[in-house]
Amino acid sequence: MTSQPSPRFSPAIRTLDKSEWPLWMAVFQEAFNQEFAPSRDARFKSVVEFDRSLGAFDGDVLVGTTAGLSFSMTVPGGPRPVCGVTAVSVLPSHRRRGVLSSLMRRQLDDLHERGEALAALYASEAGIYGRFGYGRAVDNLFFRIPRRGARLAAHAPSDPALRLRVARPAEVRDDLERVFEAVRPTRPGLYARSAERWSALLADDETARRGDGPLRCVVAEDDAGVRGYALFRVKAQFTDHDVPDGEVLLMELFAVDPAAYTTVWGHVLDRDLCSSVFAYNRPADDPIIHLLAEPRHLNAGWLDEMWIRVVDLERAMPMRAYSAAADVVIEVEDPVCPWNQGRWRLSCDREGATWSRTTDPADLTLPVSVLGAAYLGGRPLGTFHSAGIAEEHRRGALRELSAAMLWEIAPWGGLTF
Ligand SMILES: CC(=O)SCCNC(=O)CCNC(=O)[C@H](O)C(C)(C)COP(=O)(O)OP(=O)(O)OC[C@H]1O[C@@H](n2cnc3c(N)ncnc32)[C@H](O)[C@@H]1OP(=O)(O)O
Numbered sequence: 001m002t003s004q005p006s007p008r009f010s011p012a013i014r015t016l017d018k019s020e021w022p023l024w025m026a027v028f029q030e031a032f033n034q035e036f037a038p039s040r041d042a043r044f045k046s047v048v049e050f051d052r053s054l055g056a057f058d059g060d061v062l063v064g065t066t067a068g069l070s071f072s073m074t075v076p077g078g079p080r081p082v083c084g085v086t087a088v089s090v091l092p093s094h095r096r097r098g099v100l101s102s103l104m105r106r107q108l109d110d111l112h113e114r115g116e117a118l119a120a121l122y123a124s125e126a127g128i129y130g131r132f133g134y135g136r137a138v139d140n141l142f143f144r145i146p147r148r149g150a151r152l153a154a155h156a157p158s159d160p161a162l163r164l165r166v167a168r169p170a171e172v173r174d175d176l177e178r179v180f181e182a183v184r185p186t187r188p189g190l191y192a193r194s195a196e197r198w199s200a201l202l203a204d205d206e207t208a209r210r211g212d213g214p215l216r217c218v219v220a221e222d223d224a225g226v227r228g229y230a231l232f233r234v235k236a237q238f239t240d241h242d243v244p245d246g247e248v249l250l251m252e253l254f255a256v257d258p259a260a261y262t263t264v265w266g267h268v269l270d271r272d273l274c275s276s277v278f279a280y281n282r283p284a285d286d287p288i289i290h291l292l293a294e295p296r297h298l299n300a301g302w303l304d305e306m307w308i309r310v311v312d313l314e315r316a317m318p319m320r321a322y323s324a325a326a327d328v329v330i331e332v333e334d335p336v337c338p339w340n341q342g343r344w345r346l347s348c349d350r351e352g353a354t355w356s357r358t359t360d361p362a363d364l365t366l367p368v369s370v371l372g373a374a375y376l377g378g379r380p381l382g383t384f385h386s387a388g389i390a391e392e393h394r395r396g397a398l399r400e401l402s403a404a405m406l407w408e409i410a411p412w413g414g415l416t417f
Pocket residue numbers: 031032085086087088089090091094095096097098099100101102121122123124125127128131
């Protein structure tokens with residue numbers, strides 16, 4: 001028997017007060033099928049900006065939530081302000097009645113009013129946010145590497161000055177932050193981490209462990225200091241015949257140069273009593289792809305990572321750098337944010353860009369989600385043409401725009417928010 005769908009309704013929406021945190025978490029935990037865990041709750045609360053939260057109400061009952069986080073995120077050209085959208089949840093009793101739609105529209109209106117150009121999110125399911133103009137901007141890879149296939153290639157760089165050191169993560173936190181900060185401006189998608197976010201990343205209570213053992217750290221250093229690190233857990237296990245069968249769960253690995261990068265990976269791949277490494281969120285162009293003697297043993301899988309919404313085209317398009325010259329007129333479709341709708345000219349080269357309204361004939365027609373998908377530089381546009389999503393009216397215009405928007409390093413957020 002199928003039940004009748006409940007009627008859509010328009011919830012009242014307002015920011016949530018700090019005192020309403022327990023109500024907010026009750027909705028969140030119900031929506032995510034999560035159990036209350038005091039340490040996780042405290043970590044989450046420490047990064048929330050209440051004046052950027054939104055609650056949807058049915059009468060006086062909170063039935064839906066979302067929040068914005070103020071990030072400085074690297075885009076092609078350098079770090080820029082980006083709103084990180086998170087904590088989207090709707091009570092199961094009120095789902096599929098338009099609560100999320102109301103929250104998303106209100107959030108985008110608020111961001112536009114505040115003069116914010118870009119929003120980013122990690123989606124729980126990939127089918128949700130395209131309808132609100134978000135584009136899939138980042139792909140990531142996950143690797144399941146058996147130890148027998150983990151040999152490094154002969155050409156893998158090394159540096160005899162480098163030493164490995166096993167360290168307690170909290171004790172080398174300053175070094176980890178320094179390495180991350182050196183890498184952050186080089187890769188679109190990486191965002192600055194507040195002290196609270198670092199604390200959350202390095203948290204190591206039972207809830208953070210999820211049965212996978214303590215957080216471990218190895219650093220690669222020379223006399224001048226730390227040049228790379230890995231954060232990981234080890235699922236210690238043995239087969240029925242007592243053969244060691246542990247698994248390294250790689251959480252994060254950054255290094256400032258290729259030799260340090262290879263040295264840290266080398267340790268992760270060659271840990272005693274472990275038969276495999278599971279690296280669950282790596283960039284799509286992870287150099288490890290070129291460093292294994294037999295890269296098929298990466299057993300790579302592919303997922304969507306960050307989604308980008310260009311909230312305000314007029315601010316966002318001249319705010320990034322471009323890889324090549326282009327002069328294209330784009331008819332943008334954006335029913336959710338009508339201020340973006342219409343015909344625009346992008347004139348750019350490697351020195352800068354202008355983005356202005358025009359009445360000239362359109363070279364391309366694109367939904368705004370395509371510009372979001374391409375914004376961080378990781379998405380050639382031909383794929384949208386092949387999928388029937390992008391229309392080209394002047395031959396060559398799509399390639400021109402695509403070449404201008406692409407960047408030489410694949411985007412990657414690296415840490416779910
Ligand atoms: C950035 C983040 O925080 S991601 C986390 C998202 N939250 C979760 O996954 C928690 C569990 N799920 C939920 O809380 C809810 O089901 C939500 C937030 C995903 C959806 O909320 P709802 O209020 O049911 O969405 P709403 O009724 O506004 O639906 C809007 C549209 O999205 C569609 N939609 C809703 N949920 C999904 C989904 N999981 N997958 C695909 N489409 C979806 C609806 O069918 C509807 O489509 P239509 O416009 O074509 O009719």
